[in-house]
Every structure is written in C-alpha cells, then in structure tokens.
Amino acid sequence: MTISKNYSIKKKHFRRRTFKSLNRSKKVNRSKTGTITLTMVLLVFSIFMALPMLLMISNAFKPQDELFVFPPQLFPTNPTFKNFKDMFIVMSTSNVPFIRYIFNSLLITGVGTAGHIILSSMCAYPLAKKKFPGKSFLFSLVVFSLMFNADVTAIPNYLVMSKLEWVDTYLALIVPAFGMSLGLYLMKQFMEQIPDSLLEAARIDGANQNLIFWRIVMPNVKPAWLTLLLLSVQSLWPIGSNNFIYKEELKTLPAALNQITGAGTAVNIARAGIGAAVAVFMMIIPIVIFIFSQSNVIETMSASGMKD
C-alpha cells in the first residue's frame, strides 16, 4: 500500500484514516538491523521447533533399515506406509478390535466436549450477566481451581470415582470433562462483553431465560465456544492410560497405542517407526480441529485473558 510507504513523511495527515491504514502505518519506526536480528531469532526458533516435528513425521514414513543409519537422515530415501500398516497389524492382533479403541476415544472426546461446552456456557451466563447470592464466591472458586495442577488431585479423584462405582466405566472420563473450570472461565469472560442493552431489549420483548440464552447469548459468543471446542478436544483426545479404566475393551486409542510403542515406561527403539506413525496418526484430529477453529481462536483467546 502506498499509504504505508509515504507514511513517515506525512505522518500527521493520516491520523484520522481508517483502522486498517493506521495498523499498517505501525511499521514506521522499524530499524533494519532490528528487523534482521528479530528475523534471525525467529528463524533459529522455527528450526528448533520444526526439526523434531519434521523428524517425527518423516520417521513415520521411513522403512526399518533407514531408521538406524549413521549419520542419521532427516528425510526418508524410500518413503513407505509400512509403519502405518504395521501399526494396524499389531493392533489387530490384540484381543480387542482396533476399531473399539477408536470408538472409545471418539465417544469420550465427542460427548465430553459437547457436554462441556453446553454446561459451562449455561453456567457462565448467570455468572457473567446476572446477580444472585453466592455468585462471586462460586466464580472465585473456579478461578482458584485453575491454579490447581491435575496431578495433584489424582488421588482423591480416584477415591471419588470408586465411591461412585464409576471405575471401569465411560462415565469416569466423560462426566468430569463436563465440569472443567478453564472452559467456564473462558465462556464467562466472553459473555461479559455482550451488551446489557441487547439482553434487556429481549427481556422487554418477553423472551424468557432459555430463549435469551440459546438465541442471543450463544450466537454472540460463537468464537468462544469454537475455542472451547479446540481446548476440550485437545485435552480429551490424548487421554491414555489412567487410574479409572482397567478393562481392555474400555481403553482409549492412546492407551492402546502406548502399549505397542512402550511410551510412558521405557523407550522402545525396536518400534521407533511405529511409534512415529502412532504420533502422526494421533495428531490428525487435533490439527484438523485447530485449522477449523484457528481464526476464531486468535480472536477469542485475547478476551479470555481479560479481567473485567
């Protein structure tokens, strides 16, 4: 754009221009050495980030004899799908059909995410837009619990599960997912940004709480629940071996896959290729969800960090 090129000369004339041109004009006080330095920093870290990911993806396509060569190769010379085939072959030898593990993971992720989005949104609405006794106490409990590490509550959680007799049921993984505090926090922050006048107008028109919530609040916070979709899928999809599920036919996909690669206990070099294939395979769903909601994530994450 010509605006940004001429900007340094005519700076003051553009003060009342549109948002967009002002945004571009930001580049004005950028020194060249600074740009080069920062680009170098970005380059170094991009390589640091990308190399392991690249190695993992390319290992998944390497034949066995290429996995262990000296010096190690980043890219396969003869790419193959054998690791993926082997993964399915090994899985098909287990007593429980492979498809069952996939079903378990899809069920837990799907139901858990749907329930979490609905329940946390419903709870967030009164917390954000209504006044009732106990509101600030409940909300501070939620914020407080965000600081709690999940490992810390593992032991008593097991006690609760065994009291409920939910050990070795899907419920043990699905129901707690409904009540994750991060989601509530996110939804509450977004709902606060809905103008009160909008809700008041609907109330005067005779809309009841259900109507207002589903027809006005939820459509207005679409970016928020799309973000929640990503965060929830991202936390539920990788659930592997855990304290609650011991029956083989109820185990999740990551739990089953970890059994063949040996991840979690020791490193199994003999199955390095399959291990990489597994990791690549597990990434597919979260990445698809990331791309699906990406533009919304960027918009909504900023508001989630906002305090009133």
Added chain:
Amino acid sequence: MKKNNSIASFWRRYKADYLYILPFMLIFFVFTVLPVGISMILSFTRFDIVQAPVFVGLDNYFRLFLDDSLFPIALKNTLLLAIITGPAGFMLSLLLAWILNELGDKTRAILTLLFYSPVISGGAYSIWAIIYSGDAYGFLNGILMNLGIAYKPIQWLTDSDYMLGSAIAVMLWMSFGAGFLSFIAGFKNVDPKMYEAAAIDGIKNRYQEMWYITLPSMKPQLMFGAVMSITGAFGTGSVITALYGFPSTNYSLYTMVHLLQDYGNVRYEMGYASAIATILFVIMMAINMIVQKLLAGKDE
C-alpha cells in the same frame, strides 16, 4: 435487594439462574472441589486405601520435611526446572508472539501452528527419545559425531551431567501453549491508535513501543500466560517419565509430581501423598501470588 424475602420468593426470583449453574457446579464440586478438600483432609491421616484412614495429625508433614530423603531432591529439582523453564517459556512465548505479530496473516498463521504443534499433538514429545537416543543412531549424537564435535555417544537421557539440559530443551519446545496463543491475540488487540499517538509523543523504536505501549495494555494476557507457565512448570512429571523413565537415573530429574506418584500410585500411602500434594499446591499458590503482584504493579 430486599432482605425480608421468604424462601419461596427467593427461589422464584433466582430459580432460573441457579438451575443454569447447577449442572456445571455440581460436577465441578464433585470432581474438582471435593477431591481437593479430601486431599487436604487425608494429608493429616495414614491411609492405605484398604483400611480406614487413621488420624495422625501433622505426622505426614513432619515426616516429609524431616525424614524423607527424596523430598529435598524432588523440591530442588522442581524449583530448578520451574525457575528455568517457567520464566524462559513465558519470555520466549512473548518474544515470538511479538515477532510473529509483525508478519503477514498467512505466515503468522502457519508459524503459529508450527509453534503450537508440540502442544496440540500431545504425544509428539516422544520423538525426543530418538533424538536423544544414547547410541550412534540417536539423531543428536549422530550429528555431533558426524561433525566431529563428540567422539563417543553422549547419554543424554541417563547421564546426570546432560539430563537437566536435555529436559529443559524439551520443556521449552513444549512451552508455546495457551499462554502463547493469548499473547498472539493480545498483540492484535492493542488499539492501533495508541501506537499512532505514541509515535507522535516521541516513541522512537519498536522496543520502546513494546515496553511503554504494548505490554501495559495487554496485562490480562500476561497474567493469563504467567499462570499457565507456573502451573505447567511446577506440574512437570509425565514428559520426564516418558523420556527418562521413572525414577530417572540418580533421581536427577525426580520432581514433586514424581514423589507424589511414587507414594500415591506405587506404594499406596495416600495420606502421605496427599501431604506432598498439599505442599506442592501451597508452593504453586505462593508463586502465583508473587507473580501476580509483580505483574499487577508493573504499570502503576
């Protein structure tokens, strides 16, 4: 609000609100608040799951602080890892989000996915087992030996001299999470008019702009990112277990989470494990409060 409301009229007034929060809050209390409460109570008992808990007062805490030879090691390792990876991960996320912010939309989106990918993919850190593998086929050893920097394979995963460094690299690799995303969004959220006004007021370069304009206006994101960094850094356990085994060689990377798992999941000393959990929580709360105070005071 009137104070003379009877229960009936109170209920009529707030029914809709309480019914909306009830399902979530019920689950939240049962699976989050209750376990925390139980854990804190159990920390004053001796409890092996099989028999009923026996109240022992502060015995678990005395034992932890005075008798447990692994506690100082676990505490030291946790603090060391957290002090290095917490702030470093936070600063790196901020720095790279800042650099990415100057790029075009498409490049930024692709690079955001690249930086976020280790977090999104969950188990991708297992590739570091191959990178760090202790024979000549390990990727890192292969490169170093090929270049003539190393003459024999370095035991990245089992040699105490290298374990801390190699673990920090993995943790930094995984530190571009929710906090990083919130920074990216935070930069986009700053009103461009503020930069304009600042330029007129004599802000000379991008570093001043960052310090005087950008950072103060994205304080909520900074706090959010700090909380994410702290909880992540102090909760380190599973990644180390996956790469270094449990326990790691010479307990070099044995953290509080490992100590907790050792007693809770292996020895079934639940009361003692709960005391460890409570101490870890108190530490995290304290650090959180300090960091929040530091960030809150920054612009005043």
